[in-house]
Amino acid sequence: MSKYTEDDLKIELENKEYEYGFYTELESDTFPIGLNEDIVRAISLRKEEPQWMTDWRIEAFRAWQEMTEPEWANVHYAKPDFQAISYYSAPKAVDPNKTLDDVDPELLEMYKKLGISVDEQKMMNNVAMDIVVDSVSVATTFKKTLGEKGIIFMSISEAIKEHPELVRKYLGTVVPQKDNFYAALNSAVFSDGSFCYIPKGVRCPMELSTYFRINQAGTGQFERTLLVADAGSYVSYLEGCTAPSRDENQLHAAVVELIALEDAEIKYSTVQNWYPGNKEGKGGVFNFVTKRGICETNAKISWTQVETGSAVTWKYPSVILKGDNSVGEFYSIAVTNNYQQADTGTKMIHLGKNTKSTIISKGISAGKSQNSYRGLVQISPRADNARNFSQCDSLLMGNNCGAHTFPYIESKNPSAKIEHEATTSKIGEDQVFYCNQRGIPTEKAIALIVNGFSKEVLNKLPMEFAVEAQKLLEISLEGSVG
């Protein structure tokens, strides 16, 4: 029997393919590339939107034209050519009036590959799912069960038609059209996404889930998620993402807005596994996402994210703690390998009195990747007795990767209590040898060590996701231990 060394492991892992890198041959209705007001109008028209929505998009588009791409993040990439992207692609077989049984069999096949067969989903307890392929929402399960509780969970395009008063009231209130370059672009061209409304005092009886997938080449995905938890309600929401392996970079610029009214609680969990590019750093998804929530009095918003994919990630799920006694949480695991770059973190904006926020960030870097935590804790002058606790831990594998921490603290109230802890460590050969000596092979040892490092965050994920997330961590770490 030959000796299995770390080098063998490295080679084996390097050759491991991105598991979700398949492309499904679906007949698609794809717009010509390029972006101008006519395209924006055409998207709105295709989606049979009311005039106010078209106007809102045009306003965003005009603002976007005046804006420039942000440069401050610790990431380097060739800027996308926004005129070389198609802004709308819909699998042709999708007709919103059809039921699941009429869905294109190839599409169903694709769900199977993703491990989320819709049939299974239907039977699985407690997860209602909306699936967005390329730009269009193709299946929302459990609509009926949820409807009995008055919960609205549908694609945002449907919501614009069926519940215009709700969408109009809340859309853009947390992330305004002009918030930033990518949010403005998204506001102009977003094609689908999910909408969710939990009525007053209702505890959503199941996890709500959206699965995003980019399929078509040369398209961007710009989904828009709007989640409103009315007074005293509770919802847990899951989001998963994959894309086929392609040589060129694909653009994903989403906006997620969360509104937690008085005494409401929202748990929002993401497992992001967009194609990260190959081991030479070719291809992969550019993930430029704006996620933000607002808490009214006594409300709570928790973001939990496991970020293993994308070539470049630019993402700061944030909470505006507007109401007194409101609580914001951010739990994050960001894994980068090969040439991946991630600049991710959060913003906790304390406006109300007695507001509390917790930030736990775990960055794991391997290969030649760069992993940055960027976080802002802001205490406004009237936010008496605000508290924040931040902990940023970095784990390095090998000698060619980087971990960076950029914490920003702005306190304008003397009663604030802010704590920040940071650590950086390396997976040691001695740790791996110790595991080996107990019979645990190197690959498994690394997974064990990484899972241990990430435990505080993994524990925050709903059960269904925690298992998937652990597996993803194992796959993503093309283990370079040195």
Added chain:
Amino acid sequence: MLSIKNLHASIGDKEILKGINLEVKAGEIHAIMGPNGAGKSTLASIIAGNENYEVTGGEISLDGEDLAELAPEERAHKGVFLSFQYPVEIPGVSVTNFMRTAINETRKANGQDEMPANEMLKLIREKSELLEIDRKFLSRSLNEGFSGGEKKRNEIFQMAMLEPKLAILDETDSGLDIDALRIVANGVNKLKSDKNAIVVITHYQRLLDYIVPDFVHVLYNGKIVKSGGKELAHELEEKGYDWIKQEQEA
């Protein structure tokens, strides 16, 4: 069981082991003693397969099988266990989770199914009682914030869980107070059978009052320079290692 023939090993340019010969049979306890820097821990690491050392000559075999070609985990699967002198911390991984992974990986490698959870729990209960370990201790992160004594006791707990064929205890007595030493030694003695073997590496004779060896070897400057029965340990205690050094240099 363990057979070491003319073993030479170095780290970088420095030769540390200069021709070790050692035969350990099932049912035996061997003690390896010697002054600091003699190569005791190096020998233990090499038997376990630590790749920081380069074996430059000789051979090590277990039950007639050459270990040289085996990775550390494969040696572990064949029953080699090393109780580390300085056990490392693995934050966030509980002792229980670590043991479950270790046992199941070993079973998998030997073509067995995973150990059922109830069986695992029973085993944990039994072995933690043997080592007088509070079960709360088992949900703590492996070695993180453990005292020196807790670390050593945890090593022997792992030995008890894994039931190795060949256990090498590297300076297990260091960091132990007298009560802990008695508990650990008692545990080791209970694990002893005519089917396994134990190699105790120690600087002092103290541990050998509790774990009584069949053979004592003195390692000096990369070689075993003296072998004898348990009385050799007492002689060393009395005369000190200078006696060996003088003999060698004479």
